Amino acid sequence: MNTRPNTIVVLLLVQALLLSGNSFLLDRYNEPSPQSDVIEGFKNPPSETKARSWWHWLSGNVSKEGITADLEAMKKVGIQEESLFNVQLDFLQGPVSYLSEEC
Structure with a gap:
């Protein structure tokens, strides 16, 4: 009984399966x-x-310099948006009117 041709066929089939499996694995890896x-x-x-x-x-109580410094600091730490409020408390009124050209 000659098993050599059967062995060669089996080895060729295993090699073909491994090669096709490798491309599948590479595609999956990517x-x-x-x-x-x-x-x-x-x-x-x-x-x-x-x-x-x-x-x-x-x-x-704000200034252009203070506003600029605050905005730069917010940008540096990743704050992308703010909601701005001018809070009127029992503080002395500052030099800037809210939403005016002064700020």
């Missing part, structure tokens, strides 16, 4: 994983998930 989606989401979060803050001005 697909984005759920973990890579999460990591990318942290690196470049969508704008609807970025930080927002309330920003209170107290009785017009």
